[in-house]
Amino acid sequence: xxxxxxxxxxxxxxxxxxxxxxxxxxxxxxxxxxxxxxxxxxxxx
Amino acid sequence: xxxxxxxxxxxxxxxxxxxxxxxxxxxxxxxxxxxxxxxxxxxxxxxxxxxxxxxxxxxxxxxxxxxxxxxxxxxxxxxxxxxxxxxxxxxxxxxxxxxxxxxxxxxxxxxxxxxxxxxxxxxxxxxxxxxxxxxxxxxxxxxxxxxxxxxxxxxxxxxxxxxxxxxxxxxxxxxxxxxxxxxxxxxxxxxxxxxxxxxxxxxxxxxxxxxxxxxxxxxxxxxxxxxxxxxxxxxxxxxxxxxxxxxxxxxxxxxxxxxxxxxxxxxxxxxxxxxxxxxxxxxxxxxxxxxxxxxxxxxxxxxxxxxxxxxxxxxxxxxxxxxxxxxxxxxxxxxxxxxxxxxxxxxxxxxxxxxxxxxxxxxxxxxxxxxxxxxxxxxxxxxxxxxxxxxxxxxxxxxxxxxxxxxxxxxxxxxxxxxxxxxxxxxxxxxxxxxxxxxxxxxxxxxxxxxxxxxxxxxxxxxxxxxxxxxxxxxxxxxxxxxxxxxxxxxxxxxxxxxxxxxxxxxxxxxxxxxxxxxxxxxxxxxxxxxxxxxxxxxxxxxxxxxxxxxxxxxxxxxxxxxxxxxxxxxxxxxxxxxxxxxxxxxxxxxxxxxxxxxxxxxxxxxxxxxxxxxxxx
Numbered sequence: 257x258x259x260x261x262x263x264x265x266x267x268x269x270x271x272x273x274x275x276x277x278x279x280x281x282x283x284x285x286x287x288x289x290x291x292x293x294x295x296x297x298x299x300x301x
Numbered sequence: 302x303x304x305x306x307x308x309x310x311x312x313x314x315x316x317x318x319x320x321x322x323x324x325x326x327x328x329x330x331x332x333x334x335x336x337x338x339x340x341x342x343x344x345x346x347x348x349x350x351x352x353x354x355x356x357x358x359x360x361x362x363x364x365x366x367x368x369x370x371x372x373x374x375x376x377x378x379x380x381x382x383x384x385x386x387x388x389x390x391x392x393x394x395x396x397x398x399x400x401x402x403x404x405x406x407x408x409x410x411x412x413x414x415x416x417x418x419x420x421x422x423x424x425x426x427x428x429x430x431x432x433x434x435x436x437x438x439x440x441x442x443x444x445x446x447x448x449x450x451x452x453x454x455x456x457x458x459x460x461x462x463x464x465x466x467x468x469x470x471x472x473x474x475x476x477x478x479x480x481x482x483x484x485x486x487x488x489x490x491x492x493x494x495x496x497x498x499x500x501x502x503x504x505x506x507x508x509x510x511x512x513x514x515x516x517x518x519x520x521x522x523x524x525x526x527x528x529x530x531x532x533x534x535x536x537x538x539x540x541x542x543x544x545x546x547x548x549x550x551x552x553x554x555x556x557x558x559x560x561x562x563x564x565x566x567x568x569x570x571x572x573x574x575x576x577x578x579x580x581x582x583x584x585x586x587x588x589x590x591x592x593x594x595x596x597x598x599x600x601x602x603x604x605x606x607x608x609x610x611x612x613x614x615x616x617x618x619x620x621x622x623x624x625x626x627x628x629x630x631x632x633x634x635x636x637x638x639x640x641x642x643x644x645x646x647x648x649x650x651x652x653x654x655x656x657x658x659x660x661x662x663x664x665x666x667x668x669x670x671x672x673x674x675x676x677x678x679x680x681x682x683x684x685x686x687x688x689x690x691x692x693x694x695x696x697x698x699x700x701x702x703x704x705x706x707x708x709x710x711x712x713x714x715x716x717x718x719x720x721x722x723x724x725x726x727x728x729x730x731x732x733x734x735x736x737x738x739x740x741x742x743x744x745x746x747x748x749x750x751x752x753x754x755x756x757x758x759x760x761x762x763x764x765x766x767x768x769x770x771x772x773x774x775x776x777x778x779x780x781x782x783x784x785x786x787x788x789x790x791x792x793x794x795x796x797x798x799x800x801x802x803x804x805x806x807x808x809x810x811x812x813x814x815x816x817x818x819x820x821x822x823x824x825x826x827x828x829x830x831x832x833x834x835x836x837x838x839x840x841x842x843x844x845x846x847x848x849x850x851x852x853x854x855x856x857x858x859x860x861x862x863x864x865x866x867x868x869x870x871x872x873x874x875x876x877x878x879x880x881x882x883x884x885x886x887x888x889x890x891x892x893x894x895x896x897x898x899x900x901x902x903x904x905x906x907x908x909x910x911x912x913x914x915x916x917x918x919x
Contacts, residue, residue, distance in 0.1 A: 267874060289874075
């Protein structure tokens with residue numbers, strides 16, 4: 257099941273929220289700079 | 302199909318399903334469930350006596366539900382083998398026999414209600430996947446009135462209505478009053494080229510199918526007035542533009558615009574379409590006797606199951622991914638498996654036949670040779686180092702590593718013919734028991750050492766996969782795009798090969814910035830190896846943060862072979878990031894990592910000492 261999580265771009269530092277499915281790797285791109293160095297920084301509360 | 306059925310060297314298993322596939326190129330073992338037909342296909346003469354007496358009537362799927370069939374039936378007149386089968390979901394029952402009229406009517410006595418499914422095991426050298434596609438169901442697009450208005454039909458239903466073998470025997474009539482429609486509208490791109498509902502891709506065949514339908518109508522009924530509502534007509538291919546011209550010359554009106562509203566006259570049941578003709582900018586209303594929705598193609602619903610059975614991967618559209626879009630368009634990523642037809646992408650008959658011929662030729666090359674030549678880049682397991690954890694078998698995208706069993710002392714084994722050399726197993730192995738030939742840990746670490754030996758603060762260490770990122774770099778170079786020269790590329794076959802220790806080693810050697818780059822998920826040349834890259838990099842980010850090293854210093858990027866510009870942009874961005882890394886930060890990183898290494902060595906020595914003591918006590 258998809259959940260919402262907080263993501264941070266390790267290139268430009270932009271933080272945003274997006275859907276993700278735990279345990280399922282997904283190709284991500286920063287909506288601001290397009291970098292793929294996007295890291296989930298917060299567990300869903 | 303008749304030729305296939307009669308061919309002495311082709312074994313046709315109709316009404317069968319694949320249950321399990323194991324093995325590798327040249328040595329596949331396939332388990333097939335041959336479903337019970339309840340009619341002996343060898344004895345059945347397809348006389349049809351059984352059908353006359355069958356009391357069960359259900360919608361005929363082949364005729365798109367426009368007519369009915371019995372519970373005992375032949376799916377289509379040209380079906381091979383030409384023998385009846387009983388649809389047990391609708392038959393009045395075989396246990397106990399509640400009806401049995403078909404059995405009584407069959408003179409040849411070939412109906413057997415006790416027939417059971419049969420499991421066949423086949424040894425095959427190659428597999429050709431030609432499972433076809435499905436057609437988009439436009440019910441969800443309520444703006445076109447499909448299922449609300451009877452005189453709105455799909456292109457598949459149109460095919461049945463105009464076909465001599467169809468429910469009306471080729472007499473083209475509309476569903477409400479069974480009168481021949483004169484004014485017919487075709488709406489294009491239904492379920493295709495839409496990001497909201499339906500599918501985002503072009504289904505390839507619909508434009509030409511509609512053009513063919515308009516010509517067919519014109520040929521059968523010259524007084525027909527056809528109108529085609531379209532976004533743009535894609536008539537590429539040999540003779541297609543000519544066919545489009547012929548259709549226009551025959552009087553078919555092409556209106557550039559997709560109807561926004563569709564309604565029905567409650568009395569005449571005629572259909573009205575409101576459409577903006579984008580060439581004139583005017584909103585027009587068209588009254589039509591019949592509307593045909595030109596529906597797109599979709600992957601089969603059971604595609605995921607098929608992928609798992611054969612260890613295949615799919616594109617974002619859901620169709621199967623080929624080994625290489627230009628050089629191996631009919632090969633699956635798993636060796637010995639080939640594609641034919643719409644299982645790979647929507648295509649017309651000509652393209653499907655071409656691909657099928659190519660697939661057959663590719664398969665016969667392997668079968669005739671009797672042996673295969675494999676790349677030298679494969680994994681090798683050093684059993685002295687293996688701890689039976691089984692991780693290698695778990696991560697292998699090709700299932701090329703046999704399972705380990707600690708209790709039985711069975712080590713995992715690499716099936717060399719199935720190994721594609723991505724190196725994911727080597728990167729994941731916790732005891733470094735796997736050697737990737739030609740991309741060994743030693744060789745890659747030596748490259749890292751060499752890069753950072755001098756002027757380490759000026760370098761960016763970039764691991765690039767052979768097929769996409771490295772090729773993207775090549776394209777960047779051949780396109781004469783400029784990018785900073787500080788980046789040093791280390792080529793691996795797949796980004797899945799990039800071991801955690803390569804990255805740590807680079808930081809320990811004073812790298813200010815490290816990049817791991819690979820194919821986009823949909824382009825991964827090793828099925829799903831790229832997903833392991835992502836998992837590993839995410840793990841590394843956490844580890845770096847825990848150790849007090851900025852995770853930003855490890856960058857991840859998916860660059861395809863066509864993205865030379867992206868490659869240049871990423872390299873420029875990395876260079877900007879590199880400039881911000883100070884020598885103090887790098888020195889601190891080295892200290893942290895050396896401390897960690899010392900701790901790990903201490904721990905390892907402690908463990909070894911304990912093991913030795915335990916051995917002595919024993």
